[in-house]
Amino acid sequence: MYSELPVASIVRRLGDSPRQRGSVTGETCPDLFELSDGSFAVIGTDRTEELDALLPDDAARATYERIVVITRETLVRAKRDIPDA
Secondary structure: OHHHOOOOOEEEEOOOOOOOOOOOOOOOOOEEEEEOOOOEEEEOEEOHHHHHHHOOOOOOOOOOOOOEEOOHHHHHHHHHHOOOO
């Protein structure tokens, strides 16, 4: 169950900060982080209701999972920091 997962801490941001990407406030924009357990955390717009029915047949999400959308620019700027393996 999701709530039983160990707590991971944020190790580093992937890519540029929201301010570096042009956010006026630098506070509420998509962001990507690498966690201490090797997984990644995404801050984005929850579009689960809109996109859930459009998932391909071989994709599924658990009830505790959300479909989160980030801008292309956020991911492209993070590419240099994403490990190859």
